[in-house]
Amino acid sequence: MAYVRTMFAPTPRQEVQDLRLSRIREIANAGLGRSDILPFWFGEGDQATPAFIREAASKALLEGQTFYTHNLGRPDLRQSLSDYLTRLHGVPIGTERLAITSAGVNAIMLAAQLVLSPGDRTVVVGPIWPNVVEIPRILSSHVEVVPLEAAQGRWRLDIDRLMRALTPDTRALILNSPNNPSGWMLPEEDRAAILERCRRYGIWLIGDDVYERLTFERPTAPSFLPMATDDDRVISTNSFSKAWRMTGWRLGWMVVPPALLEGLGVLIEYNTSCAPDFVQEGAKAALDHGDAITADVRRDLTAARDQVIGTLSVMPGVEAPTPDGGFYAFFRMAGHGDSMATCKSLIQEVGLGLAPGSAFGPEGEGWFRWCFAARPEKNAAGLERLATYLAR
Incomplete structure (x- = not known):
């Protein structure tokens, strides 16, 4: 039988085709292979x-x-995580609410x-990773x-605007605080209204x-976990990456209502099955003995900020x-509204690698992220190169 070419090209489903490519x-x-580049584009330390x-x-x-x-x-890792979160947030967070995941993004x-x-x-709430x-x-x-606003030297959220967006037909609200890329942190006094x-x-x-641990004026960011009951529709996702300098380990965790844990276990089975045993051993050491490391990270980041x-x-x-937190400067420069074009120019002219604000959505266009x-x-050295670029 002769082969008949079909009219349908092999393409992924439309939701995948519509995904934004990572502008970071x-x-x-564009800078790979150049030893003279000073990179500040990725979200990790050195x-x-x-x-x-x-x-x-x-x-x-x-x-x-x-x-x-x-x-x-x-x-044993989930028990160490329970002990850590209970100390951190001042309320019991038992293992019946905890799952280990293969990275925070997972x-x-x-x-x-x-x-x-x-x-x-x-x-x-954006701009956002x-x-x-x-x-x-994808789903x-x-x-x-709902966009953040820069005002009086800080990033702020118009809480009334957020409330108007939270309508009866809303299924989920995703809040990243402290925020990547801006460093905005949800004010403690806004938690109750949002949760209600x-x-x-x-x-x-x-x-x-x-x-949540990378904050400058307080030991941890305001959290919904101390306010949430077992029946609340509150999920916290987190990672070992930032507070313990473990970005390449790809290990995270979730806090969920107890009623979701069994279903979450099934989902993990069909996604990654489980996290590697020896990687979890490193994470347990971080939780059990890593308080001094987190304090060092916060001290270093405060000085860097x-x-x-x-x-x-x-x-x-x-x-x-x-x-207010995180480890990013999100800034803009007069006359440089096209963040992609400017970032490419910075690489070519002075060897400085920044992330374009447009990578974080239309709300970030015209801004630049410096890790x-x-x-x-x-x-x-990077600041000197930026000053040289602007002087031209």
């Missing part, structure tokens, strides 16, 4: 994971801990799979972004809490709101 990765690719965490995982690997573990994570995807169906409406917007879209959810609105309309409140924001703020034509989780001398 596009800029990084120091390796602390030795005691690496040693714990290495020992487990050498001892042969290479087999499957429980879908929800090793029981936790966000699992949360979306748990609660979103095609056609559901999701509200997101693109994964937070694209994950609901055919409609996404509306979500309760009234049955809206799922999903927190992307990966930066003051260095970078302080210098940017006195550059002519530069607006650099002060972040200042770097050693002081690297930040200083």
Whole structure:
């Protein structure tokens, strides 16, 4: 029988075709292979994971801990996580609410799979890390972004505008606080109103809490966990990446209502089955013995924020709101409204690698993200290159 060519080309489904390409990765690719580039485009520091965490995982690997573990994570790691979260938030958070995931972004995807169906409406506060917007879209959810505003040297959320967006037909609200890229942090006094609105309309409140320990004026960011009951539709997603310098380990966690845990275990089975055993050993060491590391990270980031924001703020034509948390400066420069074109120009002319604001949605266009989780001398050299660029 002769082969008959069909008229249908092999393409992914439309939701996948519609995904935004990562503009951060596009800029990084433009600088790959150049040893003269100072990169500040990715969201990670320039120091390796602390030795005691690496040693714990290495020992487990050498001892042969290479087999499957429980879908929800090793029981001893979940207990350590329960102890840590209970200390952090001042309320009991038991293992019946906890799951270990294969990265923080995997936790966000699992949360979306748990609660979103095609056609559901999701509200997101932005500008925002693109994964937070694209994950609901992969699942055919409609996404509306409520924009942050820069005012009086800080990033602010118009709480009334958010409330108007939280309508009875809203299925989920996703809040990232402290926020990537802006460093905005949800004010403590706004939590009750948001939670009450979500309760009234049955809206799922999903927190992307990966930066909750990276704060400057307080030990941790305001959280909904101390306010939530077992019956509340509140999910917290988090990661080991930032607070313990473990970005490449790809391990995260979720806090969910107890009634969701069994279904979450099934979802994990059909996504990744489980996280690697020896990686979980490193995470347990981080939780059990890593408080000093987190304190060091916060101290270093506070100094880096003051260095970078302080210098940017006195550059002519530069607006650099002060972040409340995270490790990013999100700033804009007069006359540079096209962030992609400017980022490419910065690479070519002075060897400086920044992330374009448009990577974080239309709300970020005209802005630039600088990851200042770097050693002081690297930040200083980058600031000199930016000053040279602007002087031209």
